[in-house]
Amino acid sequence: AVWNPRAGMVIEHEWAIKAVEKLCWEFPLNRMKPFTRNLIIRNMYQVLGENGDQASEFVILWTPTLDPTDKDGGGTRYAARLAKERGIKIYNLRDEAIFNRFVTRLKQSAENNDAP
Numbered sequence: 001a002v003w004n005p006r007a008g009m010v011i012e013h014e015w016a017i018k019a020v021e022k023l024c025w026e027f028p029l030n031r032m033k034p035f036t037r038n039l040i041i042r043n044m045y046q047v048l049g050e051n052g053d054q055a056s057e058f059v060i061l062w063t064p065t066l067d068p069t070d071k072d073g074g075g076t077r078y079a080a081r082l083a084k085e086r087g088i089k090i091y092n093l094r095d096e097a098i099f100n101r102f103v104t105r106l107k108q109s110a111e112n113n114d115a116p
Contacts, residue, residue, distance in 0.1 A: 010038040010045075012041055013050075013052065015044075015051070015052035016044040016045065016048075017041065019044045023078050023082055024078055036075070040075055040078050043075065043082070044078075044079070044082060046059075046079055047059060047079050047082045047083050047086070047088065048082065055086055055088055056088055057088070057089070058088060058091060059079060059080065059089070059090050060091045060093065060102070061079065061080060061090065061091070061092055061093065062094050063076050063077065063080070063092055063094055066092060066094055068080035068090060068092045069081045080092075
């Protein structure tokens, strides 16, 4: 499923709210606008699945800074913080070397008609 805050499809499961509250210390959940709140909660699902028990093998993201958990990482920093806390590998495409590895792999997959 795709969690689209505009469509009102984000369900605020208790586990996701607890995860957000733990990770969003600089901007508490109860002070967020509903749309922002939904985006942040959606990030928890992207990392741990709909029920919080299906962790991603890795997270691919792009943030303005090389440290995706940094305060300048935007809302994505909360997904990165959760992944880091759970020991999930993070690939930040902001890092040129990582970006180039992904581009190379995608080109190889396209040439071989493989899934990436």
